[in-house]
Amino acid sequence: MHCPYCGGQESKVIDSRSLDEVIRRRRKCLACDARFTTYERIQPHDIFVIKKDGRREEFSRDKLLSGIRKACEKRPLPTGAIDKFVDTIEAEIYKVGKSEVPSSYIGDLVMEGLKKLDHIAYIRFASVYREFADIGALKQEVDSLVIRRELTPANQLPLPSSEAVDSLVGRKRR
Numbered sequence: 548m549h550c551p552y553c554g555g556q557e558s559k560v561i562d563s564r565s566l567d568e569v570i571r572r573r574r575k576c577l578a579c580d581a582r583f584t585t586y587e588r589i590q591p592h593d594i595f596v597i598k599k600d601g602r603r604e605e606f607s608r609d610k611l612l613s614g615i616r617k618a619c620e621k622r623p624l625p626t627g628a629i630d631k632f633v634d635t636i637e638a639e640i641y642k643v644g645k646s647e648v649p650s651s652y653i654g655d656l657v658m659e660g661l662k663k664l665d666h667i668a669y670i671r672f673a674s675v676y677r678e679f680a681d682i683g684a685l686k687q688e689v690d691s692l693v694i695r696r697e698l699t700p701a702n703q704l705p706l707p708s709s710e711a712v713d714s715l716v717g718r719k720r721r
C-alpha cells in the first residue's frame with residue numbers, strides 16, 4: 548500500500564469501515580504524514596461446489612444471483628432485496644469454512660430464505676431445484692406452506708391458488 552504522495556510503503560490505519568464486500572481504510576503515511584483512503588476488496592478463499600453428479604465447480608456469486616433473480620422475476624420485492632439475500636447466502640457459505648460445499652447445501656439455504664422472502668419465488672425455485680417429479684409433489688409442498696402461513700411475515704402476499712401453481716409450472720406439463 549504505497550503512499551500516493553511520497554511513495555512510502557509504511558502507513559498506519561486510522562479508521563476502518565466495512566462497506567459490504569469492501570473495506571474502506573483511512574491511512575496515514577508514516578513517512579510524510581499525508582492521509583489517504585484505500586478501498587480493499589475482501590477476497591475470501593475459493594470455494595468449490597460439489598454438484599449432484601460429483602463434478603466440482605468454482606462457487607460463483609453471479610451464478611447464484613442469476614438463479615435467484617430468475618425465481619424472483621417480476622415479484623414485488625424492494626430494491627436491493629435480492630442482492631441482500633444473495634449476500635446472506637454467500638456469507639453462510641463462507642461461514643462453513645470449508646473449501647468444498649455440496650450444491651444441495653446451497654440449494655437448501657436458498658429454499659429456506661426464499662420461503663421467507665416470497666412464496667411465488669420459492670415455488671419457482673423449488674420446481675427447478677427439487678425437480679418435482681409431478682404436479683402432485685409440488686402441490687404437497689404448497690399445502691405445507693399453507694400450514695406454515697402463520698409463521699410468515701405479515702407483508703407476505705397471499706399464497707397462490709392451485710390453478711396459479713399449475714400455470715407457474717405449466718412448462719413442466721407436457
Ligand SMILES: [Zn+2]
Binds near residue numbers: 553577
Ligand atoms: Zn507519504
